[in-house]
Amino acid sequence: MNQAPLLEASHLSLSFRQKTVLDDISLTLLPGQIITLIGPNGCGKSTLTKVLLGLQKTDSGRVSRRKGLRIGYMPQKLTLDERMPLSVSGFLGLTRDARRADIDHWLARLNITQLASQSVHNLSGGEWQRVLLARALLIKP
Incomplete structure (x- = not known):
């Protein structure tokens, strides 16, 4: 099994309106490894996930993903315009x-x-x- 990291994040920091949401977060995700994000509402779990997926930019730090990595993401909520008919x-x-x-x-x-x-x-x-x-x-x- 290839133990090169699937994803690495180093020194991620992000603030919204002078509120620090992520403060110097670093992590490595290896193949077969499961990481669980737990914490109270508003502590940054969803924001960190969006940063790791490349959906949100940070103020500082970097994220690298293994080339060709595909991540299945299921958002908590996804709102679609009701004027758009879609089955x-x-x-x-x-x-x-x-x-x-x-x-x-x-x-x-x-x-x-x-x-x-x-x-x-x-x-x-x-x-x-x-x-x-x-x-x-x-x-x-």
Whole structure:
């Protein structure tokens, strides 16, 4: 097994409106390793995750990811404009390199095949979470 890091972060710091959210955070994620982020609301868990994914810039520090690394990300919330009609299948089809067979596989595996033609705007919270999980898995992380 290749033990070169999947991801390395060093000395990450970030502030929003004079509130320090991340302060000199460093970590290394190796293949097969699981890291759990725990802490109270507002302590920076989601912000750190977004920084590690490259979705949020920091004030200082650096993140490096193994070349070709694919990370399946399932956000806590994702709000779509309700004026845009979009079915579950259509939403999943927007995932990079998503194939119909893969979409059908994850819909079945997550027991949400019956939602395929429904509007994403009419889903319950739990149904939406399953759709977001399917989306994260479609990229083959």
